[in-house]
Amino acid sequence: MGRQPCCEKNGLRRGPWTIDEDHKLMTFILNNGIQCWRLVPKLAGLMRCGKSCRLRWINYLRPDLKRGAFTEAEEDMIIQLHSRLGNRWSKIAAQFPGRTDNEIKNHWNTRIKKKMKFLGLDPRTHNPIEQNHNPYTINKIENDESASSRSSFGNHMIKEEKPDILNDKTPTIEDIGLMMMSHGHDHHHHHESLNTCFELELPQNWIDCPGFQWDVFNDPGLGFH
DNA sequence: AATTAATCCAACCGCGAGGGG
DNA sequence: TCCCCTCGCGGTTGGATTAAT
Known part of the structure; x- marks a missing residue:
């Protein structure tokens, strides 16, 4: 044994x-x-x-731990680091002072993975999922009643309009970056916000910091909630 | 109000690496 | 070189909480 x-x-x-x-x-x-x-x-x-x-x-x-929700900038950075490092959570966590590998791993498994799948990206490879292999695409959901679309945003997807990002092609990481920039972000501002957040001590301040913007994923048209 | 389903996250497990004897 | 021990990492579990019916 x-x-x-x-x-x-x-x-x-x-x-x-x-x-x-x-x-x-x-x-x-x-x-x-x-x-x-x-x-x-x-x-x-x-x-x-x-x-x-x-x-x-x-x-x-640990007294140096920062608690509270992950910012959009942090999520973006996690995705970028994961595309380079894979599931090396301790290496990824090393880039986020005050965050633990366990915290980042949990966040990846519970949130980011779902968002990436929803956007048609394979969370493991970060490449677009083949249309006929992506259980989150409209066609698949419509044709397969038993698809695992009973998750919260899956339910929204079934009845609601197809989001723009899925209309033409499956988005890449670059597309997501452009989406974020089109929502008023630029990379300089992005990192500035992130750095500011790292200096905040109170979890409430951390959550309320300027980088905490979910507008891309909270867009009602995308069906997250 | 009660029940069920979904989600979150703290904590656990097992493995591999590395150091010391 | 081998064995033992400790530490750190990544994967997984399960209980608590929240949302939906």
């Missing part, structure tokens, strides 16, 4: 962290730093494995 899950040994705790556990871990690391993750739970008085402590610290407790 496979190796034993590390936390099942010695009756160590698993699952969601309590406030008390968070406090113990945070206090210990801020006071002592991290020499060896295996020793951290022992020294901090936690019934957790080192691996669990490391994950909790990196993904949730």
Whole structure:
């Protein structure tokens, strides 16, 4: 059989962290730093494995974490980086101070992948999906009742008008870039907004920063919601 | 108001890399 | 060179929350 899950040994705790556990871990690391993750739970008085402590610290407790929704500029950058790096989430996350690889991975899997599919792009290759292989195109939806179009924006697509971007050809990354620019963005402004956002401390400010614009994907004609 | 479906995301698992003995 | 240990990464799961019926 496979190796034993590390936390099942010695009756160590698993699952969601309590406030008390968070406090113990945070206090210990801020006071002592991290020499060896295996020793951290022992020294901090936690019934957790080192691996669990490391994950909790990196993904949730680190003081330099920026929380809040991803901006449009960030999403654009993630897509560009993913086209070059593939699923190397830690490498991608390295370009986003305050964001974790887990956060970016989750966002990719839950949001960006869907948007790319909707736009006729293969999220893995970033190339246009063959028309007859794209389950999100109108023809496919109309002809296949059982298509996985029961997702929220899939439902919109079935009845609503075909978006402009799908009328002529399947859009490429360049097309999406042009769409964004035509919505009043330029690359200089884009990166300026992004940099400004990185300097904001409060999640609310982060969300409210000038780069936080979803106008392309929130266009009612595109059926996102 | 109750139930079901969809979505989100924190946390887990297993593997590979790298270092030390 | 081999073995063991630790760390970091990427894929996946499952519980909580939200939306739809």
